[in-house]
Amino acid sequence: MQIRPLTVLDAYRVTPDKIVDERGCFYETLRYDTLLEQTGHDFTPRQVNHSVSRANTVRGIHGVRLPAGQAKFVSCVRGAVADIVVDIRPGSPTFGRHHVNRLSAENGVSVYVAEGLGHGFVALTDEACVQYLCSTTFVPGTPLEIDPMDPALDLPWPLAGPPLMSAKDAGAPTLAEAADRGLLAGYDECLRHYAANRRRRPEPARG
Numbered sequence: 001m002q003i004r005p006l007t008v009l010d011a012y013r014v015t016p017d018k019i020v021d022e023r024g025c026f027y028e029t030l031r032y033d034t035l036l037e038q039t040g041h042d043f044t045p046r047q048v049n050h051s052v053s054r055a056n057t058v059r060g061i062h063g064v065r066l067p068a069g070q071a072k073f074v075s076c077v078r079g080a081v082a083d084i085v086v087d088i089r090p091g092s093p094t095f096g097r098h099h100v101n102r103l104s105a106e107n108g109v110s111v112y113v114a115e116g117l118g119h120g121f122v123a124l125t126d127e128a129c130v131q132y133l134c135s136t137t138f139v140p141g142t143p144l145e146i147d148p149m150d151p152a153l154d155l156p157w158p159l160a161g162p163p164l165m166s167a168k169d170a171g172a173p174t175l176a177e178a179a180d181r182g183l184l185a186g187y188d189e190c191l192r193h194y195a196a197n198r199r200r201r202p203e204p205a206r207g
Contacts, residue, residue, distance in 0.1 A: 060120015069115035079128035080104035
């Protein structure tokens with residue numbers, strides 16, 4: 001697999017190396033050791049979620065507040081989506097920036113999104129199924145929503161008419177409002193969190 005950093009710090013695009021024959025194809029979506037070696041992020045899934053969306057559905061921008069936090073490894077296993085990662089960490093060198101990737105069942109591309117970042121997508125097809133491997137289980141009161149139509153973010157959603165959105169997403173605060181309310185984890189706080197995760201990694205068994 002090929003792992004490439006995005007223009008948003010601590011987010012990565014993961015492209016599989018497919019083995020194709022007359023039966024179809026096979027590929028590795030995620031390798032723990034390779035992701036750790038190439039990104040420095042220690043990612044162990046604790047929960048797996050799926051969403052199924054009609055075309056033109058926007059989900060996001062979502063995050064999870066620290067100290068719980070939640071890193072995500074996101075793939076599209078049916079259909080296609082335009083996936084957007086946004087840096088919502090005040091103090092980050094890439095604060096306010098975004099990166100768009102096309103994820104589809106055909107290309108097998110995934111994105112790794114570290115704790116503290118924002119994430120969302122728009123479904124480009126009906127029945128688009130997105131899989132999220134999550135580093136933490138759901139904790140009530142910790143999810144964070146940012147207005148996906150925030151004019152200051154100016155996210156390039158490829159929409160075919162008015163988007164379908166939940167009431168929670170449509171009424172979410174802008175990035176500036178979320179920062180003013182103290183809802184966002186700062187860049188330094190996130191870096192300490194990433195370092196603590198690496199320190200907690202158990203040493204490999206010695207034979």
